[in-house]
Amino acid sequence: METNANIHVLADETLGGIKREYVEVDRKAIEGERIIIVAKRYTYDDYKNGDIFTVDRDFHSEMDFVESDAVASDGNYSGAIYHDEYRALEPTDIVHIDGQCCVLTDRKAEVGEKIIVVRPDGVVGDDYDTGRVGTVKSRYSDGDVSVETIGLVFSSEYRVLVPLDKEKTFENKNSVYKEVKNYIHNELGITRQDVQEMISVAVSNEIQKMSESGKLDSIAEEKIESLIEEGFGNGDRLLYGFKEKVSQPVSDEVGKRIANVLNISVELKEEGN
Structure with missing residues (x-):
């Protein structure tokens, strides 16, 4: 399968008509896909190079053409378009909004x-x-x-x-992150467990300070108030799933209060690299 560099910006009905970039691919198209005419074969066909159509019927290996009702004419009753006349248009992940x-x-x-x-x-x-x-x-x-x-x-x-410009920035940041991680592990000899212990101590100290200053209580109150306000954000109608969303944060806050009484024990869930 050969990909052509030509890019086409078309409305994507599967995304509600949002403009999306499609790339030309030299392969057989399947039903529902879009194709672009690149080498019209017969003069009597009522289409030209550059025209774009949707495939209504494909025949896999049985036939050497697909069919599109949009090109049906007196000389081409079924709307046949031969495989060497078109390229398939594949959607990319790039949209225009x-x-x-x-x-x-x-x-x-x-x-x-x-x-x-x-x-x-x-x-x-x-x-x-x-x-x-x-x-x-x-x-x-x-x-x-x-x-x-x-x-x-x-x-x-x-x-x-x-x-798109931010996506490139993410890629650059990810590359830098990998370099730093390799340096920490390979050059400094610091293991993942060492890092987790450092974080655990730091988090425990910060939570202890917040608890003693009263900030933890304030944060909990603000969080619950925010959840309640959001739950009734659609007039007087309670948003779907509100109960499930509130139960976990409230449970978390109760757990934090209990942890404070017990001198705070912080456990980090181990994550993969």
């Missing part, structure tokens, strides 16, 4: 980032469709987010919209 190029990124969104709904789960009460874009105003530990103008969106329903 409000004049900016963004990369569709499959990860948990951060507060302040924009997301796009790609797979709404159809829960009754949800007021958003595929292609809806919004800015994250708060995030839960499982990746579900509260989005301005939308409300609660589950992590399985969205992709993060990372500006």
Whole structure:
């Protein structure tokens, strides 16, 4: 399979009509895919090089053509387009929104980032469709987010919209991170366990200071107040999933209070490299 450098920006109906970049690929197309005419074979066909169509029927290995109803004519009743006449158009992860190029990124969104709904789960009460874009105003530990103008969106329903120039910055930061990590492990001889112990001590000291100053109580109160305000953010209607979202943070805060009484014991969950 050979990829052509030509890029085409087309409306993607699977993303609610958002403009998306497609790349030309020299292979047989399948039903539902878009193709571009690059070497028209017969003069009587009612299309020209550069035209883009959707494949309505493909025949895999049985035939040497696909069919598109859009090109059906008196000389081509079935709308046949031969494989050597076209290239398939494959969607990339780059979309164009409000004049900016963004990369569709499959990860948990951060507060302040924009997301796009790609797979709404159809829960009754949800007021958003595929292609809806919004800015994250708060995030839960499982990746579900509260989005301005939308409300609660589950992590399985969205992709993060990372500006293209920012995506390059992330790549550079990731490269630097790997270099630093290798230096810490290989040159300084500091193990992951050493780092975890350092962090554990530092976190314990900070929590102890916050507890003694009263800041921990204030943070807990602000967090609970924020959750309640968010839960009723859609007028007087309680947002779907509010109970589940509130129960865990409240449980966490209770655990912190208990930990304070017991002189605070901090355990870090070991994560992979």
